[in-house]
Amino acid sequence: MNNNQIAVIEKFDIPAIAGGNMAAIAAEEMDGLQDAFSCDRVKIPSGGGLAFEVPGEDPYNPDTVKELVGIVVDHHPVNAFWVEKFTGQNNPPDCSALDGKTGEGNPGGSCKGCSRNQWGSDEEGKGKACKNMHRVFILPEGEMFPLMLTLPPTSIKNWANFLAKRVVSKGKRVCEVITKITLKKAANSTGIQYSQAQFVVVGILSPNQAIEAKNYSDGIKAMTRKLEIMAADYNTTTVDLDVEEVM
Secondary structure, eight states, X not given: OOTTTSOEESOOOOOOOGGGOHHHHHHHHTTTTGGGOOOOEEBOOBTTOOSEEEOOSSTTSOEEESOEEEEEEEEEEEEEEOSSOOSSOOSOOSEEETTSSEEEESSOEESTTOGGGSTTOSTTSSSOSXXXXXXXXXXXXXXXXXXXXXXXXXXXXXXXXXXXIIIGGGTXXXXXXXXXXXXXXXXXXXXXXXXXXXXXXXXXXXXXXXXXXXXXXXXXXXXXXTOOOOHHHHTTOOSOOOHHHHO
């Protein structure tokens, strides 16, 4: 990211809720309803498609967009394990870790040392029985709540490189820049095609806007970090993954 070439954004419509104290507002206004709240979930298509599926006015006919543009206000790893091989079924995982570290359910416990979170533990002996994913919450301009994009294992390396090389190495937090997310077609070692997320910085927030974005980011985490893992989070790719694709 060249700070001299990327535009500084002086005006990006960021919700200002009680000085960013969304955690307190959520606790008061949504008492007993926090578990029912959910961000709109963006779906990465199967088969190498290049357009995201985004919920629209008709829940049975989602909109399709080729790019997502906004501020990433939160992101974190999540893990999910299904006792029976995942084939697109709609049941929740038997074990899940909202922090990517400690699982709840069957078998539960530390993810780092879990045998189901090791390479070769899936039924084919190629990947992991536990599915490692990464949630990215991106706030489009003018919206009150972010969209939730769950990255499958094949897109996590791209996200990590984007953060390290295009954001952190430039002395920025990811909520201080405008990010564009697109898709490209890729294939595994057996030739099966899938969609892989790509990330680029398209703008840098001004110092005042960066403060507003940080306040919003701190507040929204009280809600985003509690969203349960659903089958739809992993139902973005069913290809057999290669170790080199995600390492």
